[in-house]
Every structure is written in structure tokens, then in C-alpha cells.
Amino acid sequence: MTKFIRNAINPVKLFIADSRFTGVLLLSCTAVSLILSNSSAGEWYRGLWNSDLHYHLPIQLPHSGLKWINDFLMAIFFLFAGMEIKRELLVGELSSFKRAVMPFGAALGGMIVPALIYSSFNITSSFAHGWGIPTATDIAFSIGIASLFGKRVPQSLKIFLMALAIIDDLGAIVVIALFYGNHVKWIFLLGGAVVYGAIWAVNYFKVKQGIVQVILSLILWYMIFNSGIEASISGVLIAFTIPVNSLPKFETAISRFVNFIILPLFALANTAILLPPDVVYSLQSSVGIGIMFGLVIGKPIGIFIFSRAMIAFKIAKLPTNTNLKQLLGVGSLAGIGFTMSIFTTTLAFQDELFRDIAKISILSSLVLSMILSFIYFKMIDKKIVIPAHKRPPLVQPAPLAIG
Numbered sequence: 001m002t003k004f005i006r007n008a009i010n011p012v013k014l015f016i017a018d019s020r021f022t023g024v025l026l027l028s029c030t031a032v033s034l035i036l037s038n039s040s041a042g043e044w045y046r047g048l049w050n051s052d053l054h055y056h057l058p059i060q061l062p063h064s065g066l067k068w069i070n071d072f073l074m075a076i077f078f079l080f081a082g083m084e085i086k087r088e089l090l091v092g093e094l095s096s097f098k099r100a101v102m103p104f105g106a107a108l109g110g111m112i113v114p115a116l117i118y119s120s121f122n123i124t125s126s127f128a129h130g131w132g133i134p135t136a137t138d139i140a141f142s143i144g145i146a147s148l149f150g151k152r153v154p155q156s157l158k159i160f161l162m163a164l165a166i167i168d169d170l171g172a173i174v175v176i177a178l179f180y181g182n183h184v185k186w187i188f189l190l191g192g193a194v195v196y197g198a199i200w201a202v203n204y205f206k207v208k209q210g211i212v213q214v215i216l217s218l219i220l221w222y223m224i225f226n227s228g229i230e231a232s233i234s235g236v237l238i239a240f241t242i243p244v245n246s247l248p249k250f251e252t253a254i255s256r257f258v259n260f261i262i263l264p265l266f267a268l269a270n271t272a273i274l275l276p277p278d279v280v281y282s283l284q285s286s287v288g289i290g291i292m293f294g295l296v297i298g299k300p301i302g303i304f305i306f307s308r309a310m311i312a313f314k315i316a317k318l319p320t321n322t323n324l325k326q327l328l329g330v331g332s333l334a335g336i337g338f339t340m341s342i343f344t345t346t347l348a349f350q351d352e353l354f355r356d357i358a359k360i361s362i363l364s365s366l367v368l369s370m371i372l373s374f375i376y377f378k379m380i381d382k383k384i385v386i387p388a389h390k391r392p393p394l395v396q397p398a399p400l401a402i403g
Contacts, residue, residue, distance in 0.1 A: 029267035047157060064192075069270075073262045078235030078236065080254055098317040104308045110302045110303040111175075111300070114298030115131045117297065121130050133362070134298060135337075137335075145373070157330050173233060188223045191223045192220055192224050199220065209242075266339075270338065292361050292365050295335040297335075300329075
């Protein structure tokens, strides 16, 4: 009987250990959240994430559960992703200049083309200000869904997508700061720069990794949060200060917390959305069409065209063991905009009706991009086979559950 139970449990353990479990978990949480948001318990459920929190403290902190997740917990996720990118830049897939520069060009194309497509549908309307909505890529959802495709998306492509999404988020922050009136508080930004320098100094003098770095990192997060810049990016900044020999230890320590706590909470909180009664109308409006065409079509086209041009001019190289067909498929995954797109929506539109139209269009784009990516990767070759003697030496990374 004991052997039978052990054999029954083992496949479950293997499934949970598999990176694809994170993708399934994200999609399941999204489905549950949307159902609850639009049920009889919807008002309570949405209030659970969006209700104001009161601290009676002389410091400014996130004012709702949703803000804590997006600004603080997602900073830990970005820390996790940033450590992976740093390791790859130093000793892995992105260690050569031509491969490291590729995500920058791809991210630029993935922002410019969607913005142009949205503008072509809304240039003469009063909604032209929403051009920034389809320029973002959601790193958590895109990587989680890429993991569902298994070996159809090689590890090198997942690393490329992760780097592209981080650069894309940085670009979205710049767009918000310049064009959507998110005023920067320079005193906090200056304080953050001083604290960031202190973190580098502590590591330069080889102070043992521990409580000093944790306290300084929390102060850095607080400074960036109060500066008016997207606070989750502090995770990437902190990741780049960690010595390379400490990266595997840190990644292993927080990987399960990221994949089984942070990402499910992220999906539950950010999809607590009340769907408008006339969904079809939402998708037929110029705002809805501009967002969907921008994300679903503009993203892969922009990423592919800019990447292809960089390769043609010998500025950049494809990720290891991949081809242009696979790159186009990853561009389709980058059409999952979600969090930053929804955030930009709240700044671009004051009218709640058009905010709802934009949100349903972003959700629809997520579903379409996922379906199109899956069909596309099923159609093309699963894997490029390279003879063993021609394969470049690979550095074995720490286990990365999302990739």
C-alpha cells in the first residue's frame, strides 16, 4: 500500500517540479479570479485586492493589497529574473556582445510598431493618448506561458524573452514618466542613488551577504517607490549588485517563493476585473482594435523586423540553437502586455468606460497571443539539432522554475 501511494505521489512531484506547472498555475489563477470577479461575490473579491489600507505612519507605503503585490512582491520576482539575466550576461547565453545587444533592439521594435499601429486606429480620435498601452510585455505571464510549450521554446529563447521583457518594462517606465504625467520626486530618486552606491560599496569591500544588504535593499525599494518610478524595477537593480558566485544560492533560496506564492498572487490580484456587459462592443471600438492589433500583431512584427535588421547588419546574433522562425514565435509571446499595459491604461484614460474597454482588450490579447503562439510553435520545428561536437560549451545554471 505504501509503495502504491509513493508511486501515485511521485508524478505529482515531478509535475510540480516541471517549469510548465508555473504556467498552468498562472492560467488557473487567472480563470478563478475572473470567475470570482464577475460572480455574486465579485464586489467583495475585488475589494479584497483594491481596498485602501490605513497605517497611521509617517511614511508612504502601498495603499492596497494590489499595490503591495505589484510594487513590493514583484520586486522580488524582478530580483529573481535579474539574477538570471546577470548570470547569462557574465557566463552564459548573453555573454557575447552580439547576443547581449539583441534583446535591446528587439524590445525597441516591440514598442515602436505597436504604438504606431494603435495610433493608426486612433490618431484622429480623443483616444490617441493611449498609444503607450500596447507597448509593454508582461514578464511573469509571458515566461510562464512559454514554459508550457516545453522544448518547443528552447532555454536560450526563454532567456532572450526574459531579457526583452525586462528591457521592455524599463522602456514602459520611461514612457510613463515622459508622457503620462507620472511626476518624479527627485529627492527620493537621489536618495535611492546614494543607497544603491552604498550596496555596491558593501559588496566591493566583501562584507558577507546578509542583513546589511537586506536592509539597504529595502531602503532602496522604499526610495524608488516614493520617487514615482515603478518600484518593482528595484529588484533588477539589486540583482546586478550580487556577486556572481552568490547567484545560484540566492536563486535557489527564493525560487519556490517566487513561483508558488508571488506569481499566483500576482495573477489573482491583477485579474480581479469586472468585465463590461457588452464585451463584443469593447473589442470593436477603435481603442480595443488598436490595443489588440498592437499587442497581437505589432509586437511579433516589430520584434522580428528589428531583430532581422540587426542580424543583417551583423550587429547582433540569434540566441544559441535557434532560428528566425522561433524568434517570430517568441515575438508573439511578447504580445502578452497585461500588468504594465493595465497600469498605463489607468493613466491614459480618465473615463471608466474606456478603461474597461482597454482592460478587456488586453485580456483578449493575452488569450489570442497564447493561442497563436501555441499553434505557431506546433507548426514549426520543435528544436534545432546541432551535432554535439559543434555545440558551444554551456554553463549549467541553477534550477529556474519559470524557464
